[in-house]
Amino acid sequence: MAIFQLDINNQKMEVDCAPDMPLLWCLRDELVMTGTKYGCGKALCGACTVHVDGEPVRSCSLPISSIENKKITTIEGVGMKTLHPVQKAWIEADVPQCGFCQSGQIMSAIALLNKTPNPTDDEIDAAMSGNICRCGTYVRIRKAIKSVAKNNL
């Protein structure tokens, strides 16, 4: 056990946990921030995607000891005051079915659009293929990403 200083959604937080605890379980169990989901535990499905210094990462496989002094953004941290354009696009396109994977999908999509405001289909595939949706909302995910891209032009 050790104390770790974290910067999550622009807030300083302190947790006392095992150094190898993945960020996912730190968020969910220690900080009761449950918007980030467990799907596989092996960085295979993307349900746990968060941003570390703006990069999309799978929090299920990221030990807490590796992220001190880094800026972490979770689904709770985007669109805190008003909805993020990507969240708005998700609503507009009625993307979610069960919704469980959508926190991760949205975090991956935001990271993509931050870097590539007007992505091609191939760029969408590359950025989003790590995020599984078992309900199969992929057609609308692509549509929502493209609608944000259009507004970026």
Added chain:
Amino acid sequence: MENKDTKTSLFKLSRRDFVRLGAIGTSGLLLGVPIACSGEKHEMLLGKADAILAPNLFVSLSGTGEVTIFAHRSEMGTGIRTSLPLIIADEMEADWNKVKLVQAQGDAKYGDQNTDGSYSVRMFYQPMRIAGATIKTLLLQAAAEEWMVDVSECKAENHEVIHSSGKKFGFGYLAERASKLPIPEAANLMLKSPEDFKFITKKTSIYDLEDIVTGKAVYGLDVNIPEAKIAVIKRNPEAGAGIIDFDSKDALNIEGVSKIYQMEAGGFPLEFDKPVGGIVIIAKNTWTAIKARDAVKVNWKKGVNSNYSTNDFLAEMSQTAQKKGKAKRTQGNINEALKNADKIVKSDYLVPHFAHSPMETPCAVAHYKSDGSCEVWGPVQSPQWVRGAIAGALELPEEKVTVNVTLIGSAFGRKSKPDFMVEAALISKEINGPVKLLWTREDDIQHDFYHSICAQHLEIGIDQSNKVNSWLHRSIFPPIGGTTSVSEKEASIGELCMGVLDMPYEIENISCETNEAKTQIRIGWVRSVANINHGFAIGSILDEVAITRGVDPIENALELLGSDRNIDFDSLVDGFSNYNEKVEEFPCNTSRLRKVIETVKEKSNWGKTMPKGQGMGFAAHRSFLSYVACVVEVEVNDKKEIKIPMVHYVVDCGTAVNPDRIKAQFEGGASFGASLALKSEITVKNGAVEQENFNNYLVARITDAPYNTEVHIIESDEKPTGVGEPPIPPFIPALCNAIFQATGQRIRQLPIKLV
């Protein structure tokens, strides 16, 4: 029959319910303060905040005008939590923005709550309309009394009752007076005409949409009980085989591990509502529990299925399918017809086990309390079954068990089985405190209730005049029933009525057969169940038949459908199962099937010229009482990679209550079908599942799923029928037929492997 019971029992409200509704309806509002929007008595919009009109279990109205609707079915992504309440709101003429949904607990008073089998809207369309019309009728009467006018001069619109003179009352204002009126008989209610629908047949976004995109939506493990311990279970790779001994010394040395013990479980068959069991690890957080699980050493017993290997079993079932089986539907003389046929199209089709692998693994929160009651929270499709199963496992009366239903992170049939909820309740009792049980993805993939492995043999005879005159279909697969009883040794009639026995084509000589196949692993129902296998085989062989006959596949299907008719399956099949509905009420109507086929032909621009390496395939299938035709367009490159640029669906599901959610089910269904056809396969060796996570149990990603899916819904006033499962069965053969057109390779085994 079930429908009738549901209707009569739903509208009785006990005193306790009334009080509870009252508390919910006014929560967060100033109690007892009359709020009026204007001093004019004919323009009152709101009434006393604590007034409550609750004429039935599903809907109530408070003096503030807030409508509370109990969503009694589980939300796993179909939109049902929105689509049933909107039916009430429509009949009631409520403002949807003033509707608050409360998820109902598991309780028999609500009638059927088993959200499974694509029947929620079918079963509850009428009861929801009655619930809404009842409250509207009371509000109209209350307004008429207050104005001292005839009720026929009043109409309800957008949360108000309006008199023909133009004066109006808000619903809230009328709640108190209406609550004193006798509840009208359902038979005397006037239901709306379809042309007056405001929500039904229009688009309504899901109630939880904003909560989902902001991460606030609550799924199973998001329920927060601060003192709850975390549990994971180490399980025998061969489910039901048991434990010789275990060593937990190293694991107990890990800081934060509080207890490790053996949960006893029965042997195989394990049933649906009994624990799988194993070594239970209790820890203060999930990570510690997972690490400790890895540190526990166990000597597993071998069980009755330790020789089960799917490779051998599939070969064995294939052999069985070559021999005459037990005929369950016979017309004409199949042997004679095949003997005299000019040509016979013969094919075998193999389908592996599949796992549900819902995005959210099974999980549960349970709190066994010192007063001998147990409260649980979880993503469950069948909360009443959970209640009964926990009551049985803990030896409690059902009244002592409270089942709270969270949002479900998809399910596809997995979470209709209460096993994981029972495990959590047993653990909570063992540790005498609240617990969260996580099934890791490995638990989920290795201990599912799998889709049944299946071998089929078909022979279709064509006579000298190029007409199809004989149809032999043998389907061999271990039954779901074998998961509960060793005496269930062959596919049930219900399972065979998912494609085999309800085959709709008008052919003179028919034999539909099955044979024994032993259930050697937990088998359950996965989205569209046996229709997956049968849709694949029938849709594929019809394409072969069309090509053999030299006829276009769509023309072939239309011709085989024969005359427009309601098929009298009751006289053709002993114990015919029509998705638990009477054949007279929900007939298999060939003209409706014809219509979806003709429409998909038009919408897909069927027959257009495709470039090299591309193809179009077609299939149609009736399941869960809905009619679906599908055309898939495929592209196969030199590396044998398969892309699906476009899918066209046409569906006739009767009245389309929430069309956008129906479209979403079909878009998602095509993706689910792409997983089954292209990616997924569970193999078993020596009783143990070989796959463990999404690294080797593959599912469709954005790159594999169809790029676009167009869904056309046939306009209809018929009774609503299923939409969750019907997209799957025709998609897979349509894809395989498209691949044949693109590559010349005929697919007879899933998942598809091109050579």
